[in-house]
Amino acid sequence: MTDFTLEDLADTIALRARSEDPSSYTAKLFRKGPAKCAQKLGEEAVEAAIAAVQGDRAGLVGEAADLLYHLLVVLEVSGVSLDEVKQELGRRTQQTGLEEKAARNPA
Numbered sequence: 001m002t003d004f005t006l007e008d009l010a011d012t013i014a015l016r017a018r019s020e021d022p023s024s025y026t027a028k029l030f031r032k033g034p035a036k037c038a039q040k041l042g043e044e045a046v047e048a049a050i051a052a053v054q055g056d057r058a059g060l061v062g063e064a065a066d067l068l069y070h071l072l073v074v075l076e077v078s079g080v081s082l083d084e085v086k087q088e089l090g091r092r093t094q095q096t097g098l099e100e101k102a103a104r105n106p107a
């Protein structure tokens with residue numbers, strides 16, 4: 001078990017994106033702009049998909065971690081908060097719940 005959260009990582013990314021620390025990968029990537037950040041996200045998504053297709057479980061864990069990190073970078077560079085994404089997921093869950101209820105109790 002870990003006390004890691006995506007919210008903490010998103011906060012760290014927001015801070016590091018604007019840092020001038022030369023050791024920060026996030027800062028370097030952020031300076032390259034939204035198109036480069038999006039390109040990296042696409043590459044990581046493909047690498048994760050390949051690991052899944054190959055049944056490479058350990059590889060998939062690593063690629064999924066890269067993918068989530070790069071997704072959070074793209075959200076940050078695009079001015080979209082993780083909370084907005086969670087709200088959207090929550091809204092869908094609510095909708096699904098209502099649909100299931102309606103299916104169980106047709107009028």
Ligand SMILES: N=c1c2ncn([C@@H]3O[C@H](COP(=O)(O)OP(=O)(O)OP(=O)(O)O)[C@@H](O)[C@H]3O)c2ncn1[C@@H]1O[C@H](COP(=O)(O)O)[C@@H](O)[C@H]1O
Binds near residue numbers: 024029069
């Ligand atoms: N979770 C990550 C994380 N996941 C992946 N990566 C980086 O993403 C890059 C992806 O690897 P690639 O080989 O595709 O890319 P590359 O050839 O190194 O770089 P490019 O020139 O292609 O961009 C690697 O350099 C990884 O270090 C990450 N870099 C940083 N974090 C976390 O982000 C936070 C801030 O990090 P810094 O900005 O480095 O301080 C810290 O908590 C880190 O743990």
